[in-house]
Amino acid sequence: MLNTTMQSLGAAPSAIRTLFAYGAERKKVIGADKVFDYSIGNPSVPAPEEVGSALVELGQADPVAIHAYTQAAGDPDIRQRIADSLNRQHGTSYDASNLYLTCGAAAAISISLKAIIEPGDEIIVISPYFPEYRVWIETHGARIVEVPARLDNFEIDLPALEAAITAHTKAVIINTPNNPVGVVYSLENLQGLASVLTRKSEQNGRPIFLIADEPYRELVYGGREVPWVPSIYDNTIVCYSWSKCLSLPGERIGYVLVPPTATEHVALTQAVSGAGRALGFICAPALFQRIIERCVDLPADIATYERNRQILCDILDEFGYTYIEPQGAFYLWVKALEDDAQAFSDKAKEHELLLVPSDSFGVGGWVRLGYCIAEETIRNSREAFGALKRDYE
Amino acid sequence: MLNTTMQSLGAAPSAIRTLFAYGAERKKVIGADKVFDYSIGNPSVPAPEEVGSALVELGQADPVAIHAYTQAAGDPDIRQRIADSLNRQHGTSYDASNLYLTCGAAAAISISLKAIIEPGDEIIVISPYFPEYRVWIETHGARIVEVPARLDNFEIDLPALEAAITAHTKAVIINTPNNPVGVVYSLENLQGLASVLTRKSEQNGRPIFLIADEPYRELVYGGREVPWVPSIYDNTIVCYSWSKCLSLPGERIGYVLVPPTATEHVALTQAVSGAGRALGFICAPALFQRIIERCVDLPADIATYERNRQILCDILDEFGYTYIEPQGAFYLWVKALEDDAQAFSDKAKEHELLLVPSDSFGVGGWVRLGYCIAEETIRNSREAFGALKRDYE
Incomplete structure (x- = not known):
């Protein structure tokens, strides 16, 4: 029943x-x-203190304006503000249309998978991996394929990954900085990954997407740089959350970024929007969209x-x-x-x-x-x- | 692709x-x-003013406590507070375990459908109906069956409904007060519905669920009463949102109520929780859980x-x-x-x-x-x- x-x-x-x-x-x-x-x-x-002071400020603002529905993808001015911040950090040229705000990274990943999965697809994960990946992959109708990380440094094992890719591979999910291992993939490792995915996409005659799950992007030690994945591989979909860097895990605010370099990025953006709608997401919480507008450039x-x-x-x-x-x-x-x-x-x-x-x-x-x-x-x-x-x- | x-x-x-x-x-x-x-x-x-003053108050509270993950179903004390409020209004005896807080009514309906739909199922809606019902029903793998409302008063046409029920009918969705027509179903009409569903459930050898989509519950005119549907039909799942009565549409806060009268309500509660997890919902926005804690008894x-x-x-x-x-x-x-x-x-x-x-x-x-x-x-x-x-x- x-x-x-x-x-x-x-x-x-x-x-x-x-x-x-x-x-x-x-x-x-x-x-x-x-x-x-x-x-x-x-x-x-x-x-950060700025979150608390923004709450105090917004509590005194016009409630009709503050709490209204936003566009499904999020307030366009706020999305532009986030795009500007990304552009300053990564030398990119994104705009509001490349961003779809979500109820956190979990929603972002679930929505991204729903947007691309068709029956028979396979999604590759690098083990050890965040356990909910399996739940979302299987819920949306694909088969999970696990590729063990390199045992010496827990980076992506490129030959093993290449061997696991089939004609049914729709996407690879990576998470760097990594939960649970704490590794940050090197530029060299990511460039190797891009090379494998580009070659295999050509063989398959359709793109293999790279879903970059990045809630820990700002949390790195010893001055390490986290390479910006969409600048290394065109068909990257970034799933982000402010849960960790701004310490807002319960508030459910994040985004899907479909970069303009992605194949048929307009159709992909539509599919992301359609998937959000299909799963029952209306918009990311409106108040926290405004908090992010004020706090997007704060350091972790x-x-x-x-x-x-x-x-x-x-x-x-x-x-x-x-x-x-x-x-x-x-x-x-x-x-x-x-x-x-x-x-x-x-x-x-x-x-x-x-x-x-x-x-x-x-x-x-x-x-x-x-x-x-x-x-x-x-x-x-x-x-x-x-x-x-x-x-x- | x-x-x-x-x-x-x-x-x-x-x-x-x-x-x-x-x-x-x-x-x-x-x-x-x-x-x-x-x-x-x-x-x-x-x-209401109380929302703004709660934001000001919470902006000065301990951010670690305020913004943390809650349980997937929502903070248990806040759920108990909502249950107490319902009990006072409806003479029921719900507790925290009967409530699963969601990102609004859209999420509540999508999650409820996902929790119960199996391949081959049919879900009945009363036309005219909120268009997204079709999207969620089809996304989760069921067939939508439309039963026109009575032409004289737009209540549920009970003979037409009974004729539309098959062995595959898993649920009926109703929305009272109704979007788009504005009708409030009478107690008599709902009792008739309960009678049809009870008879047909027995015939089918499995329950037909009644999903009561209730975001407009408090918005009625001329002192009308909106009957409490779970007190009329045991296998009711209530999907609620504070979007309309507290004017918080962008904030995405609502609930699924699985009453203890529902057949195998523990299993159904688990399925709701599993569906929320499977679709990518982690918890309802934590800050607005606390706003609701403070505002649950405010009149619309x-x-x-x-x-x-x-x-x-x-x-x-x-x-x-x-x-x-x-x-x-x-x-x-x-x-x-x-x-x-x-x-x-x-x-x-x-x-x-x-x-x-x-x-x-x-x-x-x-x-x-x-x-x-x-x-x-x-x-x-x-x-x-x-x-x-x-x-x-």
Whole structure:
């Protein structure tokens, strides 16, 4: 009587959400300061002051103007303002028509996939990958194809990717800076990817799209540059969110960028707009469109995450854990101390450490630690990491 | 290379949006006061003062707490607050677990349909109906079945509905107070509907769901009561939005209510949650969840719409137009002066009157006038209605 696939998706929330919910309950029982919750990417850095002052200002403005429907793609002047900001950063020449504002990056990716997928299509992801990619790909009728990242540096394994591409490949999804590993793909790696996709698109006689999921773009360490993907590969669709850089995860504001370099970009823009309509999105929240108008050029506060990262790395080093040193985002990818990541995560729970097992990211044997949490929580978790290590000695 | 259905949906926006966009351009050319734009349901009544003061207050609150992810279904305390409000109004006993907050009613309907539709299903709508119903029904894989409303009072034609139900009928969508006609279904009509659906559900051996799309619930005239549909039919799913009653259309905040009376309501709740996840909704905008927490019990300001309605009815009476006197919502359903509603709408445009032709609502020969606009615009449109009438004499 129901759609059983939907029921299953609702009955078994993602491993991340499950652990997060466990943590919320556990904190009620033993106290919030006793649970070391590394489960979710909920930024600990406060939104910039400008967000609060914009709310105060908008609360005194004409409500009819502020809260009205905008165009489905978002207010055109605000989209132009965002395009101008991108153009200043990347030397591009986008305008309002290239942007479709969304309820965050999740909506942006779901809408982009819906816009391009036809029956029989395949979508490639680089594993480990954000688990919801599978949900959206399968919901919109395509088959997910997993290509493991290079084991040495977790960049894209280009020969493996090329071997996985078939005549049915419609798109590749990448995420850099990467959740869950924290790697930032190098310019060289992305140029190699562009070369493979260009060659294979020609062979297929139709474009293979590159969906660049970029919510962590501004969160990079050591002065690294994140290459601007549409300037490397023409058929890139950028899916962005201000959730992480402005610490607004609950507010659902982001965009799809269809660059004018994309093949038939007008038709693609129409398909994005049609997909948004078909799925039940009317417009991105109007008030937060106006907040972004005021805050689009603010820098992200990465100092806190950089400090957290160092403290956590020091703890992991002290006890001899193996991990990938993150170049960006706010996740650490740590080798589980047994093959079964779920069993390791369960063992960690006994020490009140909430670590997401890697299985739902498409690989075994690791856990993900989100370090966008209070510095004190990280410091206080030191003994728990020591005790967990001793369990395996 | 793209999903051609999505491209078509994006290339040909709804008739309402097309006329609205025409109006925006036309106002730039001849001045906003010269265009009589009855195209869209964008409330002219300002949001209550309490919304503005809540924004000012929240702009000074802890941003980490305010803007964080909530549970996918929404903050549980806020959901309980909404349930309490419903319980006070309707004598029900809902709790937080019965509510799933959404990005407005559009998302609520799309998610509800996705939650229940399986291949081969049919969804019944009462024509004239909100055009996007067709888009969501077909997107999620069902067939739309149109049952014309009774011609005398635009209530549900129960014998016609019963005849249209098959073994494949999964749900019926109703909208009361109704867009576009303005009718409020009587208790008797709804009880008759419940009786038909109960009998047919038994015959089919599975429930036929009733999706009650209720964004206009509070907007009724002459002290009318809008019956609470879940108290009449157990397998009702309520899709609600605060867009109209609190004048927040751009902010995208509403809910799906799965009442505990629904068959297998726990599984249905899971399917709703799974559908939200599958389509790319993460949570309803967090800040507006908090606004609703503060404003859920505020009355809607219907005096303005009641006055607008009277002024417009007087104008239509003066020139001898035929129309359905609205009992609720803020739309007037007016008989076109020729069989071809699109041609009539085009003729009206020559007098700067923007009236939505009825074809996209599934019937010919009428136009919809949204009177949620400035009173002065309605008054100033008098001569244009006179001139349009004379064109047909």
